Amino acid sequence: MNIDIVVVGAGGFGRETLDVLDAIEKQSPGSWHVLGVVDDAPSESALLLLSRRGIRWLGPLAEWLLTNPSAAYVIAVGSPASRAQIADQIGSHGLTAATVIHPRAEIGTLTSVGEGSVICAGTQVSTGVEIGPHVHLNPNSTIGHDARLEACVSVNPGAIISGGVVILDESLVGAGAVILQGLHVGRGATVGAAACVTRDVPAFTTVKGVPAR
Ligand SMILES: CC(C)(COP(=O)(O)OP(=O)(O)OC[C@H]1O[C@@H](n2cnc3c(N)ncnc32)[C@H](O)[C@@H]1OP(=O)(O)O)[C@@H](O)C(=O)NCCC(=O)NCCS
Structure with a gap:
């Protein structure tokens, strides 16, 4: 039986998440039924792209929450800090956060994936x-053995997180970056695209380059 789901975020990652949901439905029919997208201020172009794929905008988040929804939800907003804020806003409404994993992602043994996470195609x-x-x-991001990624972390396309790395809440790892084994990335940190991280990254700092500074 299909479970109703709403995607929070009408932007690019919202549409990528809809693609992941489509791929899951194609692989396992009867998984999800997308009711639509909620977003506080979708752009005209975002609404056009959504309508072209038959997806409705259900209104701003706060208004949608006032309708006492029972659907599951997934937050498809790229900014880790915004995602955390939205998770807090939805948290008290008792809704289920859906975990959305593309059928072409590979998930190893003894690995756990938290609720509301989105794992795209080609990820290992x-x-x-x-x-x-x-x-x-x-x-196409890669997460090495025994790594730990805490709430609302974003790993952008093609980034490589080596074994045993710990990444604390709301950090972002840029596209194609590499974090060497066993390192620690503090809360709210940003690793620039294509960086090679060779030392721990303090909380709320941005590092970039090779080696990352
Ligand atoms: C590192 C990053 C966070 C810096 O953002 P920012 O603070 O807005 O930086 P700016 O764009 O103002 O650039 C500041 C300087 O850093 C340089 N710079 C920016 N990103 C860089 C990167 N990834 N690696 C090396 N240098 C970088 C710029 O060339 C600029 O140099 P200059 O002062 O000599 O001209 C950002 O550029 C980045 O890499 N974010 C990740 C993006 C990503 O993953 N995109 C894919 C999305 S799917």
């Missing part, structure tokens, strides 16, 4: 990995 998650809630793993 190794064994013994802990992925917290509302984490985004973008296409």
